[in-house]
Amino acid sequence: MALRDLHLLGSPVLRQRGAEVAQVDAAVRRLIDDLFETMDAANGVGLAANQVGVATRVAVVGTEEDRFAMVNPVIVSAEGRDRAEEGCLSIPDAFGEVTRPGRVVLEALDQNGAPFRREAEGLLARAIQHEIDHLDGILFIDHLGALKRQFLVARWKRDHKGEGLIKTVKPERARPE
Numbered sequence: 205m206a207l208r209d210l211h212l213l214g215s216p217v218l219r220q221r222g223a224e225v226a227q228v229d230a231a232v233r234r235l236i237d238d239l240f241e242t243m244d245a246a247n248g249v250g251l252a253a254n255q256v257g258v259a260t261r262v263a264v265v266g267t268e269e270d271r272f273a274m275v276n277p278v279i280v281s282a283e284g285r286d287r288a289e290e291g292c293l294s295i296p297d298a299f300g301e302v303t304r305p306g307r308v309v310l311e312a313l314d315q316n317g318a319p320f321r322r323e324a325e326g327l328l329a330r331a332i333q334h335e336i337d338h339l340d341g342i343l344f345i346d347h348l349g350a351l352k353r354q355f356l357v358a359r360w361k362r363d364h365k366g367e368g369l370i371k372t373v374k375p376e377r378a379r380p381e
């Protein structure tokens with residue numbers, strides 16, 4: 205496993221639609237392992253392949269409730285409305301209130317290529333939808349009103365000026381040998 209660099213707002217890969225995964229092979233499993241490790245080190249609740257520079261339909265989520273990988277994920281049903289604050293590892297320090305369905309049913313392949321179906325609500329449902337958005341080149345700021353988005357992006361660009369579009373994630377703590 206390895207930590208991967210995060211792509212930040214402005215990196216073109218964040219606006220690409222990820223390609224369907226034809227086969228869950230060793231390379232995809234390695235990507236999944238790396239996504240989990242990078243998500244944990246960055247204290248995230250989800251991470252999509254686009255965010256580490258790979259435009260392919262693979263993402264991971266991890267909340268207190270559950271933790272799993274999603275390959276070629278699809279929301280097959282959604283209901284309710286839930287409004288809560290969201291952030292994104294690709295837009296550090298920026299937050300905004302996003303309204304999304306509060307309950308979703310997800311279908312995807314797992315890290316072994318086996319199909320699964322999962323119902324989720326609350327934070328987990330939100331994380332699933334946020335990550336699938338990434339695979340379609342959509343960021344949480346796209347769900348904000350135009351004025352709010354412009355304000356947030358302008359402030360973010362000002363605060364992160366000169367930092368580049370790639371961020372190296374540092375290990376959370378020294379690992380025992």
Ligand SMILES: [Zn+2]
Nearest residue numbers: 291292293294
């Ligand atoms: Zn994100």
